[in-house]
């Protein structure tokens with residue numbers, strides 16, 4: 001049964017280990033509560049926007065507003081698609097895809113986080129791979145980009161382990177100080193040749209492509 005008005009609610013990616021589901025209000029609540037339990041050490045900021053510094057309950061409310069805003073502002077030329085990551089039916093974190101002018105540029109950026117209890121178990125790598133599968137094979141992207149602070153070992157670990165190409169770095173302000181953000185990209189042909197798996201299933205792609213102003217699926 002497909003959603004009658006907002007097809008993105010049907011979007012899912014399944015791998016043998018996890019499921020990604022487009023974030024509706026119920027999943028947003030679960031993620032807000034998970035974020036409030038902590039994503040990182042208090043003295044380390046992994047994000048370029050330090051949203052996790054906000055104390056509870058503002059953190060949870062801001063998180064809800066972020067997901068509402070992303071849904072509300074979705075157009076073909078500007079979107080953030082946020083997916084909850086579930087393992088055995090439990091919400092463990094989230095992975096997101098952001099794009100500008102996607103029908104023309106075919107480039108998307110990824111970002112993600114997991115609740116602390118779920119980190120360091122290979123889930124981050126699997127959910128990045130699932131996100132790349134959605135972008136390249138579901139939405140016909142040509143380039144995926146990502147970035148992380150120079151000292152974010154686990155995030156860089158996921159990126160390096162999947163074989164992204166470094167594309168430079170930028171000095172940026174991080175909590176009032178200068179820091180270095182490293183950038184990476186992966187091309188569609190590289191993904192298809194090295195990482196494509198036949199045990200990843202997409203659901204709700206046709207409606208998603210329609211909302212995003214893309215042609216009907218090519219495969």
Ligand SMILES: CC(C)(COP(=O)(O)OP(=O)(O)OC[C@H]1O[C@@H](n2cnc3c(N)ncnc32)[C@H](O)[C@@H]1OP(=O)(O)O)[C@@H](O)C(=O)NCCC(=O)NCCS
Nearest residue numbers: 046113114119120121122123124125153154155157158161
């Ligand atoms: C970043 C994050 C999503 C990664 O997910 P994860 O499940 O913890 O990572 P994984 O267990 O899948 O590890 C992936 C790879 O990174 C490697 N890795 C993990 N920690 C590492 C470290 N400190 N230094 C170098 N490599 C590291 C792992 O060995 C693994 O590589 P392999 O498969 O080749 O062995 C998760 O740690 C997280 O949510 N961190 C806090 C929020 C955050 O930093 N978000 C990203 C902002 S850019």
